[in-house]
Amino acid sequence: MKKLDRKQMAARVARDIPEGAYVNLGIGLPTLVADFLPKGREIILHSENGVLGVGPKPAPGEEDEDLINAGKEPVTLLTGGAFFHHADSFGMIRGRHLDFAILGAFQVSAAGDLANWHTGGADAIPAVGGAMDLAVGAKKVLVMMEHLTKDGKSKVVERCTYPLTGARCVDRIYTDLAVIDVKPDGLHVVETVEGLSFEELQRLTGVPLKKTPIAA
């Protein structure tokens, strides 16, 4: 089978973002999606720290410490972009104004529960940021993650063992092996990577999968 690498995963997600969408990209893997949004589509990126119309990274030497994204990396502003304070920014999120939140995850359950903020380890310092707001607020929550942990366990699980970020909030999962829709009646496999059969994906995942996708 041909597992997708991180860039291919980002490109796969980017393909599904339509013209005119307002999108928040989570820190880490989802940030890569920005580099693969189809040219010619106007897509407006939101960042929690009060900006719509996030543009690409500035050229070296052009960084402005007052213009950063939620990952605290320097960014630029597209023509037409806007700044606003934090309560308005999260009003956009919680108030269901964002079309998509694209988030990383430790685990997603068959019911669409998301765990992505805390390992629950006794020594871990918890930090949540805007993850819980994005999970409940965006019209569609898309998760991007590797399908399996380093020791081969599925990150798509029956029940999350890590602390939840949000319950029943995930709409679609993009992994390096498959695209899976979370529906009220279970997990529907939309596609698998080249050379990976549904049966093999099912064996790797453990949680029951359905073969026929429901048309979006």
Added chain:
Amino acid sequence: MINKLVASPEAALADVPDGATVMIHGFGNAGMPVALIDALIAQGAKGLTIVNNNAGNADAGLAALIGAKRVRKIICSFPRQTDSWHFDRLYRAGEIELELVPQGTLAERIRAGGAGIGAFFTPTAYGTKLAEGKETRRIGDRDYVLEYPIHADYALIKADRADRWGNLTYRKTARNFGPIMAMAAKCTVAQVRETVELGAIDPEHVVTPGIFVKRIVKH
């Protein structure tokens, strides 16, 4: 004549008592009023409750205040960073209390504090550890968590321009928590890049109206 301009950061913060609740503007370093924080460290107030999105980066500003052991408790959404070593050390030693709040709930609790709202229901964190022990309610077809406002004795904010009435503008994403923190404190002190004549800020462009600002320091 109203003139909120104060001579120095030290003069602006001379009356902060031990045990005060202090909101500190900034998202990481963007918007962080470092001159005011340095003055607060020099002033010596201790046992502070700090409200910020983070818990300090590297060794300057909020990190220095935490490192100087002036902070009893921090209310924030994202303390753990690659360079939050001062907080990490005190937290692991049990020397600083952490109230972890989802970022949007933090912003709305601050906004509510400034806007006279007694409490609000938010869908954020329902069914998670961060809602444990909190009152919940089903409204329509969604579940919500009851959250209370945050009020502060002081808010230390960084703005771009100010006039002597305290009208403020901000710069880019350094706006972040400034406008809502300015509303939520009894005494808001703004560190600004530039002070301008009354009327020089277009009234349509005022982001924080002067009613929310008590003291201005140019730095």
